[in-house]
Amino acid sequence: MQTKKRLVFVFTVFWLAAAAMPAQNAPVPAGKALTAAEILAAARADEWRPLDPENTLYLELAGGRVVIELAPVFAPQHAANVKALAREKYYDGLAIIRVQDNYVVQWGDPEDENPVKARSIRKARPTLPAEFERPFDESIPFTPLPDGDVYASEVGFSGGFPVARDRKAGKMWLAHGYGMVGAARGNASDSGGGTQLYVVIGQAPRHLDRNITLLGRVVQGMEMLSSLPRGGGAMGFYEKPEQMIPVRSIRVAADVPPAERTELEVLRTDSETFGRLIEARRNRRGDWFLFSAGRIDLGNMTVPVRDKNRAPET
């Protein structure tokens, strides 16, 4: 009995176990309900898509690389401006200035209040009009979740991103959730633009939806942001310069030599496999689950990502 004690006290979550398994085309056992791990392992090669290097950012920290996929379908001007800022090396040598528990990590220029030392912008735009939401467009692929949402009339996934829609209002927008990346702003709707970026590291702050421009999501390396020491100041700002975490650089993946890129693939959210994963998440299988919710909310439905050189994460 003792020899299995550790196992007994591990509560196993099959979806998450799947994330740690090498992704491969495994044979599918016929005639039984599959676990998420089995479904994912059986995905066809063409259900995975590689990240587009022109649409991918590498945030380089001392601890390693954070990979961000941009969302130009929802924030075309912000995605283009953040790339322009990266290409003129605006972010290089700036810092993570804020880590607020259960909320956000935020980086930018710690000297932006100092007229002498503030980092100057050459070709990119310092601010942009809001891209909080976009017109409803039926032609944009959308995989709905079937169980409703507290905040929006419809939620689901589009191009790998969590999306909410309101047909009556004629709008659709990226939804806040773990790993989503946005452009901090002041009180004016057009006071953001990408010079300060934030990443959600806690409970999906859905009240920020339609209030601020989301422009992408972290697809690898979240743990480097989420485990940072929390800032001691109001709203999680670091109070002393030496507490700030240096941002070595942000690069557009296309500008990085191919041999130095992180080759990730994202499961297509318009694929049959993703649809089957939604059902597996609604109805958990395996020996551990004694009660199946039969439901899934937007924040708990993650999009699988795999890396040929690392164990995949979801």
Add this chain to the structure above:
Amino acid sequence: MQTKKRLVFVFTVFWLAAAAMPAQNAPVPAGKALTAAEILAAARADEWRPLDPENTLYLELAGGRVVIELAPVFAPQHAANVKALAREKYYDGLAIIRVQDNYVVQWGDPEDENPVKARSIRKARPTLPAEFERPFDESIPFTPLPDGDVYASEVGFSGGFPVARDRKAGKMWLAHGYGMVGAARGNASDSGGGTQLYVVIGQAPRHLDRNITLLGRVVQGMEMLSSLPRGGGAMGFYEKPEQMIPVRSIRVAADVPPAERTELEVLRTDSETFGRLIEARRNRRGDWFLFSAGRIDLGNMTVPVRDKNRAPET
């Protein structure tokens, strides 16, 4: 313009700003909609309740103290057993063995598979029957949230804890969310009991509701758990003993000399002020919010806690 640049790029969230403000009975401006900060500052003294030392645990780590309030109304046997384990010093010298990103921190006996080295239990119970849910009881105070929930027919707060109810099924249960504390178990429903405990550090994993016994919540010190390095093994287990985070001790607050206790007060969730905070969270005020959701989900409604000796956190 430059002198206010920092301010411009801070996106202010008034509720969270409130958390960093000293709580006091501030005069309430008449005739206008109040922010959450103003509502909280105006709470009557009797709307706050002190933690009951017999119902409070101190988890002592090298980084400081994590304070946990137990929930005997929902998990009477588990709450009593965890106190019994603490009182026989079962946890002292054990370790945090698992930190899984966006999911849980978990501690217990790293040697529990070793029949020679495994920590022995004297008076407490090694395992207990499940307390995943309890009979619906109209007499238990319950403050509902008005905007629905993806997982349950009714959600709200009871005695400071997030709670879901299903009148038709005749059940009510603690709901998983940030900071909730539970008893890890194996596949059998009665294989938990409190020797291994977990704390949610990410998106509310509501699919665990009714599958595992929740027994309390962290009311202070979450940032010491949420910022720990993530484990590199499957499901976030640390792979090497030297990576594990020592648990110095767990004590029942009543057993700690009064001068060494952390004197916290929790806003009563059956108070008028808490009801007003729900409305303020549904309808965000202040200059920053341009769009008000008019809705709030369970995971985003936090229960204010204050400490006479520290800035309060929510």
